[in-house]
Amino acid sequence: MRTISYAQAIKEAIEEEMRRDPTVILYGEDVANFGGIFRITSGLKEQFGEQRVFDTPISENAFVGAGVGAALTGLRPIVELQFADFLFTAGDEIVLKAGMWRYGHGGAYQVPLVVRCPSGAAGVGPEHGQCPESFFMHAPGLRIVCPATAADAKGLLKSAIRDNNPVLYFEHKLLYATKGEVPEGADYLVPLGKASVRRQGDALTLVAISAMVPKAMAAAERLASEGHHIEVIDPRSLNPFDRPAIIESVKKTGKIVVAEESYKTLGVGAEIGAMLMEQALEYLDRPLKRVAIPDVPIPTSPVLEKFVIPSEESIYAACRELLN
Amino acid sequence: MDKQIALDIYKKIILSRRLEERVAELIKAGQVGGFMHPGVGQEALQCAAIAALRKDDYLLYAHRGVAYWVARGIPLDKVLCDLACKEGGTNHGKGGVMRVVYPELGVLGESGTLGGCFPIASGAGLSIKVKGEDRVVLCFFGDGTSNRGTFHESANFCAVRKLPVVFLCENNGWAVSMPTERSTAVKDIADRAKGYAMPGEVVDGNDVEQVYKAVSEAIARARHGAGPSLVEAKTYRLWGHWIGDPDSYRSREEVEKQWRRDPIPIYEKKLGDEKILTEAIKQEVEADARAQIDRAVEFMQKQPFPKPESALEDLYA
Incomplete structure (x- = not known):
């Protein structure tokens, strides 16, 4: 089997799902023109166009909440946060909106949203280096995914994009360069909830x-x-x-x-x-x-x-x- | 303004006012919970603005009264069941009257936190744009909420991406006990539009025609791809912030003076002058409102409460 990096696996998952489903869009700070500060998304704007892959202003509340609004109205947004720590910046939108909109409205809507959260200590200090999964594990309504290998990075992200619930996808910064065997083929999925x-x-x-x-x-x-x-x-x-x-x-x-x-x-x-x-x-x-x-x-x-x-x-x- | 539209708006305003009066009675009688923020005095602008929407447009209402739902055409029995937190409503007791929802009419629901509506509205606008549709999003909010960071972030986001969102501020002068002049640095909230390079217009919120015209223009602009607008409707909250509010923070003289600007008699006079409304039609509208409300209250009273264990449902899709 071929070997690719965790970072490449993430990009491949996004690419395949965007190709498969026109309602999948990707946005965040610096993701389009620059390809993301961790360079995961380079080339995707050229491939899918500026309507589906775009840069946002520094406005985590607006663009994370917009992910919820877009998910309510028929898109499957993938929102990239530059650092997982910024989940706290968008805390209302994550915990109260993404996590509770469906429940509070009696199941009238679903929120198929993925928030990509680069996590982990990497010499970047208190507000850029956390793995805050457990904070959000406490919050009802949020799926939480934290792959450790390249194969899981791909298979879990694809499952997360297809899931009809909001998913916080934690990608550890120190794992980006790690390599592993990743199955080829657009149908490679790893189910959420299976250790x-x-x-x-x-x-x-x-x-x-x-x-x-x-x-x-x-x-x-x-x-x-x-x-x-x-x-x-x-x-x-x-x-x-x-x-x-x-x-x-x-x-x-x-x-x-x-x-x-x-x-x-x-x-x-x-x-x-x-x-x-x-x-x-x-x-x-x-x-x-x-x-x-x-x-x-x-x-x-x-x-x-x-x-x-x-x-x-x-x-x-x-x-x-x-x-x- | 088209005569039929003018009369339809009138019917919705009357139905909203009468429903709110009945809701207040039900709350005072302890028949339903009291988590309701009445909108008496603001129905004219709410009904006029919603009349400017198309059926397939999206709506994010605010927490000020029942007129949004009445104007949009959500069945009254459902609204009352949500108020009573019973089955038979739109959210099975999960969100109460704060989260009336109606996907068939683009009613996306409500954010419990003030200002949570703006990013959601932006996202609905984003969907429309990405899918190449010609729908629009109408997002109501109050003067106090215009101070939330989410307003400013979302206004900018919608402006840079030219999203079809109309921000409609109901400036009723008070954020619970805080008057606008003490909470808000600008006199006109519409001025804030300048900071986001979008049109901002002030209208008299107690004048149906002005609101309908301004909102219609903003909607047309959004529909044609020209991006968001801000409309500020100056109005007044004639009742307290909630049913039972001691309302000790403002003078009786001020409230009395504002009752003389109650939009209903103003609109009735105008429609009368234009020969759209006669005494006979007025009586008919009142009787019809009463009958609709009676039926809905009766329906609500017969509905069961949700099964306790259903508290565990509706979280995940």
Whole structure:
């Protein structure tokens, strides 16, 4: 199978879906003429025209909300935010409009909107470097997708575009350049809500999200060389959230570590912990461990950033602690 | 102005006023919830502006009264069921009277947060443009809401992309207890259009003909691809912000003076002078309004509340 980058996979998904469905449009700051600040969308304006691929003013409330309005009236907009952090700038439009319009109006409309959110710490500091998935996991009505591989980046984005609900699609900045095998063909889809078991094992369950997946895989490799076969689960989407996959794994292993690039308090790990308390406490033979940011904003200096962002080493250490 | 249109607008205004009076009675009697913001005094502009729309145009109404729905032709029984948060309305108790919705008539619903309407309206405009349709979007808002950032972002967005959106400001002088002159730096909100290179026009919101003319022109402009416009209709909220508002923030003299500008007698005199409205027609219109409202109230009273567990439905498509 051919190998392409995560960034190319995203572009390919957009291209294929725009070709397939004339109601799909793409817009955001600098996406058309410049091709996006991460250069994901270069050439798309030339291919699909300025009506379907265009630049917007710096107006996150207007253009994210316009995505909702356009979705209500028959388009399938893909809105690019320059940074996932800007979800907070457009908070009303994301949480109260995209998430609640359908419900508040008794199901009269659907909101097939995709908001692309480049996430993750990359030397860009507190307001450009977050992985804010868990904030929005708390909000009803929003689908949340966070691919970790090139194949999932493509398959999940295509599913998100075809989905009739608003989807926040988190693409981690440090994954853009990573490469992987991606099936060819316009019909390659990865369903939302289905976790991927990246590595099988019975010693411990390691749940890793987004850019934590490659770090978790490296930690698992090291642990395997020490004789511990751990199971790595990539949920791939947080809404819908494949809870059974995690519970099933914990029933087998009795131990769980959750690695995520968000703040520890009320992060995805907290939700998984609560879920296990409710549904699988009797299977846990050690307490859950969370590897996450220690509840501070993300600092800009690489030295400070490295200290707060979970690493292969900190994931390895958390697993080791439970295995000892 | 076409005589039939003038008379139709009159019927809608009367029906709206009488319905609002009945709704106030129902709220005071505890028969329905009270999350209703009456629009008494503003019906003329609301009905006149909506009369200028085509059936397939989009509408984003504001939270000031029932006239938007009456004017657009949403059945009264549905409006009342939404007010009562019962089945039989448009949103199954999910959004109450703040979120009456009617896709068949392009009624997109309402934003609970003030100013949430502007980006949604822009998006509907975007759809029209991308699909190459000749529909338009009419977006109502109040003077207070013109201070939201979403207004300014959306006005600019619509202007740079030449989207077919008509922004209609109902300047009723008050944002709950805050008078416009204390909340808003400009005297005329229409002046804000200049900042977005679109036409901005002030009209007397209690004059049906002026509103109909200005909104019709703005709609025609939008329909022909010339982009958005802003119309400011000066009016007055004759009742409180909600049913039961102590209304302690403004003087009785001010409100009394404004009752003398009540758009209904003004319009009746005008239609009478033009021989469009006779005493007989007037009586007929009143009787018809009463009968429609009676039927709708009776329907609403017989409707059940939604099943409690239906609270879990309608979130995802």
